[in-house]
Amino acid sequence: MTSNRRQMLRLALVGAGLGASGVWAASQRRGEKLFRRPGLAFDTGVALTVAGLDKSEAEAALDAGFAEIRRLERIVGLSTSGSDIRRLNAEGFLAKPDPAMLEMLAVAEDVHRASGGAFDVTVQPLWIFYDSFAKRGAWPTNEEAAPARALIGQNFMRFDENAVSFDQPGMGITLNSLTHGYAADRVAKVLADLGVRRAFVDTGEMEAVGRGPHDRDWTAAVKHPRQPDAMLGTAPLTRAMATAGDYAYTWSADYSRNHILDPRTGFSPASFATVVVIAQRAVVADALSTAVSVLGPDEGAKLLKNFDAEAYGITKTGNVWSTPGFPRDHLA
Amino acid sequence: MPETRTGLSGLSVALARLSALLAMLVCFFAAQAVASTLDRGAMEKLFPEPFRVGERDAALPIWPIFRQSYNGDVLAAYAFESIDFEPIPGFSGTPLDLLIAIKPSGELLDVRVLSQHEPVFVDGLGPDPLMNFVKQYAGKSIKQSIKIVAPGTRDPRSDSVAAEIDGVAKATASVRIINETVIESALQVARARLGFSRGRDPNRVAHAKEDVFEPLTFEQMLDRGYIRHLRLTNAEVEVAFKGSDGEGLDPQARADPKGLFADVYIAEVDVPIVGRNLLGDKNWRKLMDQLDGAPAMLVVSTGRWTFMPESFVPGATPDFIALSQADAPVAWRDFVWRDRLDLPVPKDFDLAQADEAIMRIAPQAAFDPASPSIFSIRVLREKGQIYPERITRDFTLAYSLPKNLFILPPDDSGLGIGSIWKSRVRDISILAAGLIVLAVALARQQALVRSPRGFQIFRLAYLAFTLVFIGWIAQAQLSIVWLFGLIKAIKGEGSFVFFLWDPPTLMVTLFALAALFIWGRGTFCGWLCPFGALQEFAGEIARLLRLRQIGLPQRYEHLSRIPKFLVLAVILITAVFFSNQAEKVAEVEPFKTSITLIFMRSAPFVLYAVALLIVGMFHYKFFCRYLCPLGASLAALSFVRWWKWIPRRRECGAPCQMCRVKCRYGAIERSGEIVYSECFQCMDCVVIHDSPQKCVPLVLEQKRARRRERQKLEAAQ
Structure with a gap:
């Protein structure tokens, strides 16, 4: 189902994590060695970077970080065969869900309510429906898509520590708009618990542990939504940062049909090409970046205020937009 | 068993049993699972900065390798290691392990040898030719069909569909196994991680069913997807160029955005239900006759766009249309079909103005009509005057026909073994003929030995065939190393598949095994072993030179049968406890030096082999009789023989010792019984037995008959 998606994402540049190469070169020179390990997870490139450790400590920390990533893949990885979420989508029921899934669903519930339904994890059936058409070089009419659209609705999903279940047969969820962020939170916690004091976690979304080498802030690169491998600039990373972009997976060359779907209309939203959100928790930043993409600038700004988050975006027409608190010193 | 059990031959039987037991142990210890060996540290050494x-x-034993960038x-x-994906056993029975790195594009970044036990590369040629061989993979894509050709015959033109790499002389089968290992393991990884669909293997494409037909209109075929339609307006094309340098370069498009840019229909016309309905029966049959079994696509288009611009050369591959399948381009050409096609197209399609082409798909493109394919048209815009930017x-x-129109290929793992048998068809047929001649000759031994001189000529001629063709040309010298592989395969831990890689060796093996049941070990040792033949010629030369033979004293005859079993035991023990040394110990066989490599090898090996031949000139077949571990293993198995095919007389042994004395192998006991496990089926004793001049009992019988005749005459006088 997601093999094409996987392929496409994996060809993409792996998380432009460290931003300017200067940081890397400088720290290597001055002896505070950075240890970086890239990898492929959650259908994208990921990379963990730790500093202030010797080689064996660093390797142990990186092993632990990746172990956590692999654990989460087995729970919420849509392309990991036998994962909990795939069982849930296949059977419409999952007994004793892992706490990780419950935490993500709780964040999904909060953002769903606060956004008035602009964020909804039950869009998965529509996503699959669109993707199956796109693979044949076709696109469904509104009428054809109606049955798949009717399966959307987070209020048709129930969850507690005993089970996750759906009210309608055929429903399914995707946690892809939370997973990368949640993983960043979890890996950052695992590293911090191990005593790592400086780390840059990039699980598709980014989170900082402490500050970078020589007590400077970590820098995160912001990707250009239209030029692969290019960046718009950088932003200091002190907390967590998440990005949603229409370019990450698209069904049409002009990005008008892409993986971000407005659950209320069934179409991809028209306003933003990319939205970058900074928040205290990466899982929240992740969900908000998708929700703001759907809501557009005005309603998006209101939503961000609720969660004490800042955002920066480029609209499809090329206009730059941001909330007042977003650090734009090194951005257009 | 017919053998006389003196104390010593009893001992050799016991040793044979012990050897068999050790062989079982080899199987047991060799059953250790094969698995990857590289950890992170080792990978970092193989892929250093950057x-x-x-x-x-x-999920899979694959390491993603990244390149640092700004x-x-x-x-x-x-x-990844090939052993984790495609552990094809080589000739030692142990799979080789390659490190393979494949780019996301399907291009191979690097192939290296991690471990290998191919006899020819362990010592023989040495590992260097193998290292050089695998280096050729860098830059080749698994989207191409990578073929091995004889060194120096490579086609310098390489294209996107096929690539050729140089083989290694004298290691034809080994490099084919390596090629298969590289391609199959890389394809598995590509399917799992690069989104490659099931590979296109020429042996696995579907064929259209001849009898599926019903009359259909053009519209019905469109509905069913047998015909596909692509219609583009000026505006749609303009949208695709938006944001690029090509934007806005087409004034006509701006003036008439709704105007037709291209109107294209495609259909696969070799499929009967499509082609007959589209072209009409008569035209279709004519086309099919000329296509010669290749698939073909009909492409017709109208509108401003054309795939046949003025510069297009009939019969060429057009630049502006393409077909691909499983992410790889399909090679096709304009079939230059000049008959007017009276297609039942819709009325709004202006057939008179249309471009039409029947595109013949190359059979070697392995296009699978039952799998989806992608047809694409290319629109070109040029910016600038002198050197325009294109x-x-x-x-x-997308084009996809339903599966029920086709006979689908069997769903097998599909090793490309068929191609090997095909490529060696000459060797296989000559060898088959040779083996049949031998089988018939031996089965009719009485006729064979009727003329002792005729038999002698036949035997030497056949041994020349064995040495030159079976040994040096077909490279089918059996070896103890090969036996290890056989034992492993029987045990179920290896695979029999690797035997199929080397058809001549397989044929000789099967023949030798079958003959073991009928005539005993002698058929292989005396007729089919190339080194045995070489020794026999050395013996013949010695005879012509009248070299004095150095015989063993009588009393050591039985004892002398034992050393070969000890050699076999040492090899088997080594295989069990020091398996990586087994190939070295197996060098006691001079086969690789003298037959596989035709003496093109380092001096110590050549000296050893030549020394054995020289010793053989003074003591007939010294190596075969006293040292050969393969012969020992066949001797150990020779109890399965059920035919006492050597005729005997009452007088044999008591009192006549003629055959025993004449037997050059010491395979006849004093009692006159044949020791079949030592018999090389040279037929000397059969010739003697049937010869009124040579067989002492017959000679005596004749004498007696003459005497009786004389007495009768005398009495009559």
């Missing part, structure tokens, strides 16, 4: 070794894949790490390749956009149309 590469960065990524976290190992969650703003992050770019996925450069997936690296900007292109592709528009695609």
